[in-house]
Amino acid sequence: MKCQKCAKPATFHITDIVEKGKYREAHLCEEHARLHLAPTDEAVEPPAIGELAKKLAQSVGAQGAAASFTSASDSRACPICQITYLEFRGSGRLGCPHDYEVFRDELMPLLENIHGEPRHSGKVPKRAPRNTRQQTTLIQLRNELKRAIAGEEYETAARLRDRIKGIELEQGR
Numbered sequence: 001m002k003c004q005k006c007a008k009p010a011t012f013h014i015t016d017i018v019e020k021g022k023y024r025e026a027h028l029c030e031e032h033a034r035l036h037l038a039p040t041d042e043a044v045e046p047p048a049i050g051e052l053a054k055k056l057a058q059s060v061g062a063q064g065a066a067a068s069f070t071s072a073s074d075s076r077a078c079p080i081c082q083i084t085y086l087e088f089r090g091s092g093r094l095g096c097p098h099d100y101e102v103f104r105d106e107l108m109p110l111l112e113n114i115h116g117e118p119r120h121s122g123k124v125p126k127r128a129p130r131n132t133r134q135q136t137t138l139i140q141l142r143n144e145l146k147r148a149i150a151g152e153e154y155e156t157a158a159r160l161r162d163r164i165k166g167i168e169l170e171q172g173r
Contacts, residue, residue: 003029078102080140096139097132131171138167 001010004027012033014026028036077084081095085103088094100107111118141164148157 001027003027003032005029005032076102080136081143096136098136098139134167134171138164141167 002008003010006029008029008031010027011030012026012028014028014033014036016024016026018024026033026036075084075086078095078099079102080098083095083099085106088099088103094100094103108118141160145157145160145164148154148160
């Protein structure tokens with residue numbers, strides 16, 4: 001998204017509350033955000049955001065700052081695909097359908113905020129799996145296949161490959 005006042009990328013998204021129930025949004029670059037937020041009678045220029053972050057990291061300590069922004073749910077991992085909630089937050093992508101159950105408490109408010117409802121009520125792609133249990137099994141088998149190949153267990157890997165192909169052929173019908 002570009003700055004509303006120039007062609008630079010908007011790095012600040014500011015919401016001003018005008019009155020109860022009414023607000024105004026501004027998408028600005030750092031320079032225009034500084035002008036927007038600075039009082040007009042103040043001549044002192046506020047420090048850049050990067051400088052504030054450096055000072056915060058120095059005052060709290062790098063490990064203390066990282067720990068203060070993470071929670072216990074961030075370290076919890078899916079037993080099927082091994083993705084953590086912290087990894088999901090970083091990438092925005094879940095690892096498997098089972099993650100919706102594992103991270104249910106964290107995802108429900110997020111989904112309601114983004115979509116307005118916690119349940120999907122639209123179209124479904126024709127190629128989408130009909131059976132989520134089969135999809136979960138496929139993900140588990142693929143992870144086991146990777147581990148078998150890494151451990152140089154080629155007989156096990158061949159059996160897993162054949163099971164994966166069988167399930168994929170079954171889904172293709």
